[in-house]
Structure formats: C-alpha cells, structure tokens
Amino acid sequence: MIPRYDDIVKIRNSYGNIIRKTPLYYSETFSKMSGSKVYLKAEFAQKTGSFKLRGAYAKIRSLSPEEKKHGVIAASAGNHAQGVAYASKLEKIPCTIVMPLTASPAKVAATRGYGANVILDGINYDESWAKAQQISKKTGAKIIHAFDDPHIIAANGAIGLEILEDLPDVDEIYVPIGGGGLAAGICVAVKSKRPNIKVIGVESKAFPAMKDSIKAKRLQAVKGGRTIADGIAVKMPGKNTFRIINDMIDDIVTVDDTQIVKAMFLLMERAKTVVEPAGAVALAYLLNSRQAPNKKVVPILGGGNVDMYLLGQIVSKGLAAMSRMVKIFILLKDKPGALKEVVDEIASLSVNIVEVVHDRLSSEIDAGTAGVTLSLEMEGREHAQKLIAHLKSRNIQFKILT
Structure with a gap:
C-alpha cells in the first residue's frame, strides 16, 4: 500500500x-x-x-487492541528504537528492540530508559532485522518496521x-x-x-x-x-x-x-x-x-x-580538516635552547601551541637529537600556509602529521 x-x-x-x-x-x-x-x-x-518518533507513534496507535496485547518489536541502530520505545510507553504496551552490537551505548541506554527490552544482536541493521523477525514469529509481537x-x-x-x-x-x-x-x-x-x-x-x-x-x-x-x-x-x-x-x-x-x-x-x-x-x-x-x-x-x-x-x-x-588544528613533527639537536628557538618562530605568527610531546628515547630518534610533536591552533587554512612558509624560510626541518 x-x-x-x-x-x-x-x-x-x-x-x-x-x-x-x-x-x-x-x-x-x-x-x-x-x-x-x-x-x-x-x-x-x-x-x-x-x-523517527513520528512514524513509530502513528504505527503503534493504528494497532488493534488484540495486536497491542502481544506487544511490539523493532530493529534499529538507535533513533527508531527510541521512537518505538517511547510510543510503546505512551500506549502502555510491551516493547522489545533488537539493536546491532555496534549501536551507540548512549542510544542503547536511552532506549532502555524508555522501558524497552533491548536485545543486542547482529553487526548491522539488516542482521538485527532478521533477529527481530525470528522473535516476532515466536512471540506474536507486532513488528514496527523502521521505514517500509x-x-x-x-x-x-x-x-x-x-x-x-x-x-x-x-x-x-x-x-x-x-x-x-x-x-x-x-x-x-x-x-x-x-x-x-x-x-x-x-x-x-x-x-x-x-x-x-x-x-x-x-x-x-x-x-x-x-x-x-x-x-x-x-x-x-x-x-x-x-x-x-x-x-x-x-x-x-x-x-x-x-x-x-x-x-x-x-x-x-x-x-x-x-x-x-x-x-x-x-x-x-x-x-x-x-x-x-x-x-x-x-x-x-x-x-x-x-x-x-x-x-x-x-x-x-x-x-584538522579545516586547518584549525595542525600537528607537526620537528627533529631538533638535543641542546639547551633548541626548542625555544622553534617556539619563538611559531609564536611570532600568533600561533597558539596546544600540546608539546618531547621524545628522546624512541628507537627512530638518533642519539644527540630530540623529536618534538607540536599541536598548533590556527585561524584557518591561510594562517596554516603562512606558518608552513615561515618555518621553511627559517630552514626548520619539519613534517606535517595532520
């Protein structure tokens, strides 16, 4: 229909x-x-x-008193689950929801919070749907389809x-x-x-x-x-x-x-x-x-x-995608003041240093050197490009991580 x-x-x-x-x-x-x-x-x-509540509520309200006695069942990754659970609570009927094992814990908790019996089964919606059909045949619970x-x-x-x-x-x-x-x-x-x-x-x-x-x-x-x-x-x-x-x-x-x-x-x-x-x-x-x-x-x-x-x-x-956060790796000589020189160059462009990770011990770090990973807060792509050009002009060797 x-x-x-x-x-x-x-x-x-x-x-x-x-x-x-x-x-x-x-x-x-x-x-x-x-x-x-x-x-x-x-x-x-x-x-x-x-x-999703719109459809769930309309469908559950349309059920006959006899159908409601057996309760309802649905398969969902989260939103349909919450809609069916809440609508069932309003209509005061039993509700079972089959959710994928990968479903958001927050959505699982919210669905249970509306009073539904939650069963975790399947790695995606289609597998959960197959399980819901099996349960429906055994219990007589009315299936509330997510979309069809x-x-x-x-x-x-x-x-x-x-x-x-x-x-x-x-x-x-x-x-x-x-x-x-x-x-x-x-x-x-x-x-x-x-x-x-x-x-x-x-x-x-x-x-x-x-x-x-x-x-x-x-x-x-x-x-x-x-x-x-x-x-x-x-x-x-x-x-x-x-x-x-x-x-x-x-x-x-x-x-x-x-x-x-x-x-x-x-x-x-x-x-x-x-x-x-x-x-x-x-x-x-x-x-x-x-x-x-x-x-x-x-x-x-x-x-x-x-x-x-x-x-x-x-x-x-x-x-990172908008170049608002840039992470770079720099290999420095392990001597006093080496990091400060780099930090001063970065600060000269009004770049905010969010995080500094200093590494002397990793196997890929040669003796006499130190690896430094810097997370930098930028205004945007143009600002990031300006920083990259400035570091290159100062002959600072670096690698962009993100």
Whole structure:
C-alpha cells in the first residue's frame, strides 16, 4: 500500500500534542558557505531527538487492541528504537528492540530508559532485522518496521507539510536516505501539491542502496562499508519506499564521512547545534557541492542523538580538516635552547601551541637529537600556509602529521 496525500494529512491531524512541529530557521552562515538560501529543518528537536518518533507513534496507535496485547518489536541502530520505545510507553504496551552490537551505548541506554527490552544482536541493521523477525514469529509481537510501512511513510510526510507551511516558496528539499521512509513521505507530501519543488535524497557513499536501486530500476543490496552515519547504513531499501522514490524523487546524491564530519563540526561551532552523522548528511552535501546557487533550500537535520565519545572525535577531526588544528613533527639537536628557538618562530605568527610531546628515547630518534610533536591552533587554512612558509624560510626541518 502506498500512502496518499490525504493519509499524511489525516495522520498529522491525529497527533494531538505528542508530536512537535519542529522549527525551520534561516541560517545566514550556511547560506554564505553554500551559495544557497539555507533554511534548516530541525528534526533533532523532536521528542526522542529525531523524526523517527513520528512514524513509530502513528504505527503503534493504528494497532488493534488484540495486536497491542502481544506487544511490539523493532530493529534499529538507535533513533527508531527510541521512537518505538517511547510510543510503546505512551500506549502502555510491551516493547522489545533488537539493536546491532555496534549501536551507540548512549542510544542503547536511552532506549532502555524508555522501558524497552533491548536485545543486542547482529553487526548491522539488516542482521538485527532478521533477529527481530525470528522473535516476532515466536512471540506474536507486532513488528514496527523502521521505514517500509505506509503509516511510517505517511507520518514522515508531515514534515513536508510543515516545510510548505513555513516556507511556501521553497525551491529544493534535501533529505537523508537510509531505507527511504523519510524521503518517501516527503516526496508524497510535497510532490502531490507542488511537483515543481525538487526533492533530493542524500545517502552515505558507504551505503548507496537507494541510488543503486534507482539506477538498476529494481531493488539492489549493497555490501556496505564503514561510515559514522549508522542511522542510514541500510543495505537494501524497502519495497514501498523504493516504488515511491523511484517515481517521485529528482535526484539521489552521496557524501563521505569527511564531509559529514565537517558539517557536524560547523553545526556545533556556528549554529550551536548538535546533530548526529545521519542527520547531518543533507547539509554536508550542500556545503560540499554548492549546487543550488541563490535558491531557497531546506536540508532536513534528521536527528541529534550522537554518542559523546564520537562527538569528541568530530571536534578534533573537524579542526584538522579545516586547518584549525595542525600537528607537526620537528627533529631538533638535543641542546639547551633548541626548542625555544622553534617556539619563538611559531609564536611570532600568533600561533597558539596546544600540546608539546618531547621524545628522546624512541628507537627512530638518533642519539644527540630530540623529536618534538607540536599541536598548533590556527585561524584557518591561510594562517596554516603562512606558518608552513615561515618555518621553511627559517630552514626548520619539519613534517606535517595532520
């Protein structure tokens, strides 16, 4: 069954005060960086921290009293898990969630915090999904699919309605794609009334399942690779989502982890906003491609449930990627004042030395010399290039580590 525009409106009207209408706000910073007029759709501000609650709540509310007696089960890397767990808590029904062994500990803890029974099984979503199906057959628990369900798709489409209400003259909408539930709902909502508005899906380069399926004109499974965007690391799209997206979407593009890290870093620094990797892919593409000059565009920021340990890495990698943090290695003569001479040259360019690691004992350090690794805080790429040129002009031998 493919949901229609009227289904989306009906589900949205049935939400009551459970589902929030999330903000849409203009970003001057990202508009300048991308060349577009960027309006951020803040789905990370939804209850449970992502758009996934919309579909989970709509689906669970649609169950019959008999179905609810047996409880529900779902497979998820995190956001769908929290949505299903919270919706089940509201409806007072038993809930089991199968999560991959690689799931963020923070998301696992949050899911348990909503009262769900969490089972860790499988190394990715697809393996967890297979386990959930096995448990469902044994217990009779109703499966709440993460994306390939008419109620899920229709509920996600309400985001499209909100965008059209807040920005009627939007030109393009950029949507994260994993299994395709969000993109399918947006396509139905937007294209039904405004077919001229472009909808562009954004996938991880490591999991281009929908892009490959559209190209082949039939469902394709991808082997998959490593990505920090676990929320969209899906090997095969859904049958319903594929049908809708194949008919309606204007384009599907991909981003890599380096681009995602940059977008997450900039969201934190410039917008004071924490967005998880899968939620940042739409903005990541816009910042990297600059494909929509002067157009009003809406990247959907799908969720904000990011692991705190990963967040620390994002800051470090983001600083390095933007030449805001440069690490260099220098081999010095092991004599008094040698390090001071180098430090004085660096300080002359107003460079802040964040960390100094001094090494005399490693096997690769010759006797009579000392290796020094310096972590330097820079203003940006131009400042870093100026420092490199200055060190070379002073005949200081160094190697750039990052």
